[in-house]
Amino acid sequence: MLQTQMVSVHQPLSEQAVAVQEALIAAGLETPMVDNGLNDIEKRNKIQAAMCDIMETLGLDLSDDSLCDTPKRIAKMYVDEIFSGLDYRRFPKITAIANKMQSEEMVKVSEISVTSTCEHHFVTIDGTATVAYIPKDQVLGLSKINRLVDFFAQRPQVQERLTQQVLVALQTIVGTDDVAITINATHYCVKARGIRDKTSYTQTSALGGAFKHEPALRAEFFAR
Ligand SMILES: Nc1nc2c(ncn2[C@@H]2O[C@H](COP(=O)(O)OP(=O)(O)OP(=O)(O)O)[C@@H](O)[C@H]2O)c(=O)[nH]1
Ligand SMILES: [Zn+2]
Structure with missing residues (x-):
C-alpha cells in the first residue's frame, strides 16, 4: 500500500510522472479524469458531505458514535489511500x-x-x-x-x-x-x-x- 503522503497543490510533477502521463495519454490508456481544480482538503470535504448524504439516505443514524466519523474516514481513504494514484504528484520516485x-x-x-x-x-x-x-x-x-x-x-x-x-x-x-x-x-x-x-x-x-x-x-x- 502507498504510504499516506501529504502533497501540496504547488508541488511540481516529477519528470518521470510527466513522461508517464504523456505516454499514457498518447497511447489512449490514461484513466478518464477531469481536472476539477480542487485541492485535497476540498476533495475530502466534498466527499465527506456526499457520504453523509448517502448514509442518511440509507436511513443510518449519523449521531451514533460508531457511524458518525465514517463519512470523514471514507473521504480520507478515497483521497489519501485507495484513489491516491489519480494524483501524479504522488507518483513514486523510480530510482x-x-x-x-x-x-x-x-x-x-x-x-x-x-x-x-x-x-x-x-x-x-x-x-x-x-x-x-x-x-x-x-x-x-x-x-x-x-x-x-x-x-x-x-x-x-x-x-x-x-x-x-x-x-x-x-x-x-x-x-x-x-x-x-x-x-x-x-x-x-x-x-x-x-x-x-x-x-x-x-x-x-x-x-x-x-x-x-x-x-x-x-x-x-x-x-x-
Ligand atoms: N472487463 C472487466 N470487467 C469488469 C472489471 N471489473 C468489473 N467488471 C465487470 O463490469 C461489468 C458491469 O456490468 P453491468 O451489467 O453494467 O453491472 P452489473 O449489473 O452490476 O453486473 P453484474 O456484476 O453482472 O451484476 C460486470 O460484468 C463486472 O463483472 C474489470 O476489471 N474488467
Ligand atoms: Zn466491479
Whole structure:
C-alpha cells in the first residue's frame, strides 16, 4: 500500500510522472479524469458531505458514535489511500542505476501484491502481479516495480487498463519495449455481490517488445 503522503497543490510533477502521463495519454490508456481544480482538503470535504448524504439516505443514524466519523474516514481513504494514484504528484520516485553489470537477461518480480478498486462498483480487486523487463542502459531498484504497480492500483480500475498502464509506465521509465506483466485477481464485485462466485479469478497480461515477439521468452515469462 502507498504510504499516506501529504502533497501540496504547488508541488511540481516529477519528470518521470510527466513522461508517464504523456505516454499514457498518447497511447489512449490514461484513466478518464477531469481536472476539477480542487485541492485535497476540498476533495475530502466534498466527499465527506456526499457520504453523509448517502448514509442518511440509507436511513443510518449519523449521531451514533460508531457511524458518525465514517463519512470523514471514507473521504480520507478515497483521497489519501485507495484513489491516491489519480494524483501524479504522488507518483513514486523510480530510482535506476547504470547497467554496468551488463545484465541482459529477464529481471522478473513475481507475486507483487495488488489491491485495487473496481471502477464499476467501487469494491476491492485483490490479486498479484508478475512483472518482467530486459534491462537496457539502466536497471531499476527492485522495490520500485512494486511501487509502480501500487501507484496505478490506487485508482478506480478495470484490470485490463491497470495491466496496460503498468506496461507503458515501465516501458517509458526503463526506455525499452521489452516489458511484460500479468495480473491475477479476484474481483469482489463478482465474489461478494452480483453472481457471488467465490472461486473465479481473472488473468490479464500485457507484453511488449521481445516478450510479444519471441515465443521462448514469452513462455519463460509465463513459466512459474
Ligand atoms: N472487463 C472487466 N470487467 C469488469 C472489471 N471489473 C468489473 N467488471 C465487470 O463490469 C461489468 C458491469 O456490468 P453491468 O451489467 O453494467 O453491472 P452489473 O449489473 O452490476 O453486473 P453484474 O456484476 O453482472 O451484476 C460486470 O460484468 C463486472 O463483472 C474489470 O476489471 N474488467
Ligand atoms: Zn466491479
